[in-house]
Amino acid sequence: MKITCKKSGINSKRTQQLYGVALFAAVLFFCSLWTAGCANNTPVAATTETTVSLPVIKADGTDSVLELAPYFTENQQTLAVDELLPGDGLLALYGADGSIVTADSGDCLLDRQGRVSVKAGEPFLLQGIIVNPPKFITQVAEITKQALGQNQRVMIIYLDGFGFDSYQEAEKLGKIPFMAGLQAEKVATVYPSITPVAFAAMVTGQTPDITGVRARADHQPACSSIFDLALAQGRKTFIVEGDKQIIKLAGEAEFNPDMNGDGSTDDEVFAAALSNMEVDLLLVHFHGIDDACHNSGPHSQEALTVINKTDELVRDLCRMWPGKVIITADHGQHEVDEDGKEGNHGDFRASDLFIPLLTREAG
């Protein structure tokens, strides 16, 4: 009790002084840590510590990881990418900022921190590399612009989560008789391979460093889209979404919750698309495949059943549409075993990054 009284007696001034001393000591302590940290990060120390490992999708489409450390000699700061990936011509260099630069491997220099510079340009931090890359998801906007320019009408059927390997598998198993009859191309999506980031790239024709849509929480592209372009040309546009808005785009859009409670919005999206067939630019976003791949795995019977059903919906929409059709996806999926999920996406790997791009000419 006495002690307590004594303590409470010094409570105001003395405690403040003690706190002051303690705070000063803490600041000194952290400063010393900071300085020590800085000392450890001097260039000399860095030359012997290269822990960067880069995901590389090889020319045959398989995933690999490139450990940089063994390639650098003790004081070497940069390395020609040719030495890491000999004989590989064209590379898609995915930047950590969302950019994609395609360059010849002979023009690229890599440093110990995983930054690349092309033809002595500004170095940028790498996220991953695709060797011999195909075209990119931004192609969708290019094809649309071209068709609109020729006064054609365009319908984009956007199959969420329908990766190129799922497309190939379903084709082999005879599950997509309609889509199998169309012109199909393998294209690469943007990184991170998640819905809003890829959606924004698809409709703007720009990479995430330009769209500014680089994460799940981003919904507003910082650049114009094919919908702005069509509207400026006096064309009528319409977007048929599932239950929520993913990317904010110009023009009319409709959201379709699961009204009949069958566990999918695809039937509602299909019906909404059918009643908006008079527009010039129509985007129809089906979510069923992505949901089935998350819940049951990308190569499950359940996913194949939804893919098979989606092929019928795509067929029926195409038969009703009098113009050009583009069928594509935002990303694929890979198998996981986490939090009750069997499939996921978002990584730098072939299964997530490669998607099909199918086109059907009018008539």
Ligand SMILES: [Zn+2]
């Ligand atoms: Zn998606």
Ligand SMILES: [Zn+2]
């Ligand atoms: Zn998903």
